[in-house]
Amino acid sequence: MISTSSDSGRVSDAPSDNWVYRVLPRGIWPYAQLARWDRPIGWQLLLWPCLWSAALAANVAAAAGSFDWARLVGHLLLFFLGAVAMRGAGCTYNDLVDHDIDQAVARTRSRPLPSGRVTRRQAKIFMGLQALVGLAVLLQFNLFTIGLGIASLVIVAVYPFAKRFTDWPQFFLGMAFSWGALMGWAAEFASLSLAPVALYVGAIAWTIGYDTIYAHQDKEDDALIGVRSTARLFGERTRQWLVGLYGLTVALMTLSFWLAGVGILAWLGLAAAALMFAWQIRTLDIDDPVQCLALFKFNHVVGFAIFLALVLALFFA
Template sequence: MISTPSDSGRVSDAPSDNWVYRVLPRGAWPYAQLARWDRPIGWQLLMWPCFWSAALAANVGAAAGSFDWPRFLLHLFLFFIGSVAMRGAGCTYNDLVDHDIDQAVARTRSRPLPSGRITRRQAKIFLALQALAGLVVLLQFNLFSIGLGVASLLIVAIYPFAKRFTDWPQFFLGMAFSWGALMGWAAAFGTLALAPVALYIAAIAWTIGYDTIYAHQDKEDDALIGVRSTARLFGEKTRQWLIGLYGLTVALIALSFWLAGVGVIAWLGLAAAALMLAWQIRSLDIDDPVQCLALFKFNHVVGFAIFLALAIAIPFA
């Protein structure tokens, strides 16, 4: 008898050899799957705008002679923990909202809630614990950042419902996932400026682009059950839309760099990221789910390249 992902305690849309299954006891697997600990790409993509913003602010601070390495590294650590916690909380909330939809989609049917391996009550308790962890992290920042972080919860609450009333749910995801582009700067200066706002809008465009690629995996099931997405909206014109979205991403990051006055090293990182985004567009086959997932995950490298260049530029600011 062939074991299904649900029978094995695993899910069909994550690697079966993930550390979760090697390290955690079997009873903890459903919770790890709810939080997507077996799929780190989510918290990585949530984290990079935070890191970009913190490093952008650090370049400005270093140029003004007021940069503090220990404080910068502490902020990065807090953003890492916060990204893991809040991404997990967001995914748990999303799975609670999408319980019925996940049962109807082949890729998500083996997840803990639709497969019955965890109850809704257990999921809600786990959601609360992750949100509490995120709150503890948020409280380590200044009052302005705390208020800004709380404000993001409205967008987070709306996102799981967006696919029911708009063809642009990826825009709502972008607003939520890109919030860190504001938070890093706010944590450093206790205020906002045009540079992080430009970075925020750039990150939204980037998110819409990479999540459109991701959504092409589910477009057939989405069409059957009436779930809306930019993948379905763009269809065969996805490549043209990506040229616009990724082009806007690069242009607005460049604007934020110019406003912040970063050095040449940061610009070289942005150039490398632009080439990576262009390669994604050129390579994309919207009818190949395996490739769509691989290209989506590759955006982790794009995010890292931009951050690394900004971080290296700090001592030379």
């Protein structure tokens, strides 16, 4: 059982055996918690659209005879570093914006800012350092990709405020978290086409779906303090909405794969993802917070399955 007191140095919604608490000095823990290093699912879900897009572009390049494994691996590594850094910076920014809200929600009041283990000034400095790492990564790409990455900051800046003015904050999260579906393609071709755009919109639908499941953990607290979400909007109709959202994800990814001309193995990966979506919808109990968190995290497996299939398809391109 994780203590929720500030003396424990832990937060109530992070695993007690995470590497952060076994490896890092205790004084670093609050910063690791701000960046969510103790909860890797966030950067993982941010990373998958990047990797999908990079692998999709690689399939197109392979068909044209211009594929380079070293270039793909280099892009994947840069996207990994960028996802960890920018997710950390984004979470720190989000905690700064949501300081008062986090104090009112049981699951979040033990986080570094509301618990007083980090000052706002310290959090801002840490956010800036993470953003600089993200910028250093971004500058390794072509100019088109650099501009595209900078453009995403507008959405990132708006997202923490969305829950205050719309029932669809998950849509804004989807736009931010899915941006990598454009970046991977742009890194390869220094341009965009309909294939990555379809992938991007499909990833937005995916994000709305899995984050709605996640938001059901906080719906009672959210209702008390007036925070809006698709979990509260959909309510008992969440399963029907997920059918539409996950169905749209599969439909748009099908379009993207068809436009890119991927091989049979990639299609098998998408079929596996569709089955996993169906399983989530059938299994979901919106009144079981533990299960909601588990199903949310399961989307990491969905992302991996799609990416792995796209990479395997390269061997038969």
